[in-house]
Amino acid sequence: MKKKGNKKNKKQEDLDDNENIYTYKIILIGDSYVGKTSLILRFCKDKFDESSLSTIGIDTQIKYLMQNNKKIELQIWDTAGQEKFRSLAKSCCNQMQGVVFVFDLSIKETFKNIKTWYTNIEQIIDFKKVGAVLVGNKSDLEPHNINQDKIMEYANQKKMEYIVASAKKNINVNDIFSKLLDDIMQKSKGKKIENVNVHKLGRLSVAEEEEIIKKKKKCC
Ligand SMILES: Nc1nc2c(ncn2[C@@H]2O[C@H](COP(=O)(O)OP(=O)(O)OP(=O)(O)O)[C@@H](O)[C@H]2O)c(=O)[nH]1
Numbered sequence: 001m002k003k004k005g006n007k008k009n010k011k012q013e014d015l016d017d018n019e020n021i022y023t024y025k026i027i028l029i030g031d032s033y034v035g036k037t038s039l040i041l042r043f044c045k046d047k048f049d050e051s052s053l054s055t056i057g058i059d060t061q062i063k064y065l066m067q068n069n070k071k072i073e074l075q076i077w078d079t080a081g082q083e084k085f086r087s088l089a090k091s092c093c094n095q096m097q098g099v100v101f102v103f104d105l106s107i108k109e110t111f112k113n114i115k116t117w118y119t120n121i122e123q124i125i126d127f128k129k130v131g132a133v134l135v136g137n138k139s140d141l142e143p144h145n146i147n148q149d150k151i152m153e154y155a156n157q158k159k160m161e162y163i164v165a166s167a168k169k170n171i172n173v174n175d176i177f178s179k180l181l182d183d184i185m186q187k188s189k190g191k192k193i194e195n196v197n198v199h200k201l202g203r204l205s206v207a208e209e210e211e212i213i214k215k216k217k218k219c220c
Pocket residue numbers: 030031032033034035036037038039049050051052053054055056079080081082137138139140141165166167168169
């Protein structure tokens with residue numbers, strides 16, 4: 001006798017990708033003041049705040065987008081770079097499918113500290129399964145005082161894409177998220193991704209879904 005559960009799973013697998021929405025959780029990590037919140041604000045709202053306040057604990061944002069013909073609900077976790085919040089930021093990483101490591105191109109120390117962040121996070125997540133990108137932010141603040149070859153070498157060694165970006169001038173910000181999603185999808189090809197929620201939202205466009213979320217937010 002066939003089990004009911006198996007039948008249901010088969011049906012779920014057969015659903016057309018157009019009818020599904022994939023929820024991915026990603027997190028931004030890096031020292032305080034490197035521009036994590038600003039990159040998220042630029043990506044989600046196309047805004048920039050010169051006097052952005054330091055994040056306290058963790059913030060989250062949701063962005064709907066299309067990637068590789070898949071509807072994606074991207075849950076973006078914004079961590080606080082301040083020393084006192086570091087263990088909290090690290091502890092959130094084990095639920096993530098992707099990590100964005102951010103440093104400030106104009107402050108050498110922030111790149112050095114990425115190595116420490118990476119080593120700490122590597123203790124709790126496996127980067128063979130979890131996507132990662134390295135971002136040098138504030139590219140508008142020329143000249144940069146960090147040796148780009150060293151950064152490239154580090155990124156190659158860790159098999160991460162390295163993206164030079166500016167939240168202020170909106171340079172390569174979308175690239176950060178699309179390259180990370182590519183990496184996540186590549187690493188999870190043919191496998192079931194842990195913690196990924198796939199659900200049916202109907203045949204709505206991404207814009208229509210964003211509209212629904214906005215309305216929901218207004219009434220709650
Ligand atoms: N010139 C320039 N300034 C930027 C850029 N991105 C962020 N900033 C500024 O850098 C400061 C810190 O930015 P935040 O986004 O708050 O930094 P954060 O990494 O979120 O900091 P924490 O929340 O404390 O961890 C703010 O004054 C921003 O306006 C950029 O691309 N270029």
